[in-house]
């Protein structure tokens with residue numbers, strides 16, 4: 221297989237970041253169609269990352285529900301609870317899925 225140019229990976233990274241920003245904006249619009257579009261943007265970003273072997277940034281890994289693909293926006297479609305004794309913040313999506321983000 222042909223080795224990919226580093227510029228290709230850079231462009232892929234840019235596209236992933238841009239798609240994630242757009243997905244966040246769409247989620248904040250709240251209507252059903254926009255939320256569907258946001259999920260689609262996230263899916264495309266994930267496909268780009270696997271195709272070009274680019275690592276997904278931490279903010280995308282932590283900012284998307286694994287079960288339903290929603291972009292997590294605190295106060296809109298997810299709750300944030302701190303488990304200070306265990307050292308993590310729990311992001312609870314509206315579908316019920318919990319995501320633990322460690323801060324210790």
Ligand SMILES: [Zn+2]
Pocket residue numbers: 285286287288289290313314315316317
């Ligand atoms: Zn979810």
